[in-house]
Amino acid sequence: MEQARDIEKTSVFFDSELKPGKFLKRPNRFLAEVLIDTGVVLAHIADPGRLKELLVPNTQVFLLPKSGENRKTKWQLLLVQSNDTLVSLNSTLPNELVYKALKGRKIDEFAEYDLIKPEYKVGSSRFDFALAKKEDRSTCKKKNIPSCLLEVKSVTLVEDSLALFPDAPTKRGTKHLKELIELKKEGIDTAVLFVVQRDDANAVKANRKTDLEFALTLKQAYESGVSLFAYKTRLDLEKITLKESLTVIID
Template identity: 45%
Template structure:
């Protein structure tokens, strides 16, 4: 990521577009994070943009990292599942180690679950299957990471799919990837989205596993830190 361009955040034009300032010029950049991120996207903060050479894109840059309270926060939420997959393949997620198959985006019901894991039997048929849904977390309050930062019906439906899979005897996991280095534990955002939070607690009670890890972010790389963090589901 050494090709990153330093800029100043000025305004969020809409859900997907940010206005940033580069050398005194206002430029529109793609915002690859659909969360509200109000505590991050503040006029005047330093951001780092990733340029694109795709001539068909409407914007030349994507907002990749943002400075917040002395830390670099990863804004590319769509890359969260790739970060987790790379970490699984490199043996950094001990709870998800030992699988023969590590794949992405498998459709279950009306949802696509981010990561599919399985072992193979003697006939090369998949067994011991596991489904992992990844959620990128950037909201930090008093050192505690919280999700979501905006109500998410889609996220709640993912949890319902995981509950259904678990009831069928299939391993199901929701993986919260904290992409703000100042987050040291996790809780659901009961105040912002009580429906998601209640469903998460029910999912855990039904046997859906919860894993919490965070990333270490530099201008050169974003990678998962190799130890899981604690979580508290209480309201």
């Protein structure tokens, strides 16, 4: 297996200054009650995972102020403190971070691609990114297929320095893996990139005890030639930064 290596840093900065608070409870999977300096507020959780290891009562969290006529809350629960580590609970941040890194050719494994299209539809499914090389553009356009299809997975659960995905059963994630396997058989390069939204992981592995079907399908994908990559990130109160690559363990 390749050794983890550093990459040139790519960061996404948060829109506003974060507000510290204490997590109280989670009325449903998309809402949290948080105590801040002005009282108890509701905050949106942009991560549908279980997060039970992270969202423990009285845990330090950080809220991002949000505005909009159709919003039900004025806050988003963005970060949670897990021991000495900040963890992002925004499941869309990895895609934003990866898109910026792809555009800047900062990820070695995908540096050869100069055309990046997010949210690319193939059949009835939508994949996070379609990638193409400059010399393949005309062929890709004519056949309406990219050189490579990339799916990004957000990882927040870490146990004993091992990042585990998923933290809740994911039929959608398994479906995407099966589709990537079939597309690989058709001659399209396919890949999965796990983005660990914290910096205390040394490797990534499928969470067999939570979703055995996903774990078995991930192994099948690997054996079928679907490329598997992982990177961890570092968080502070201003930004998320892409760090070094991690090994994806297959068992």
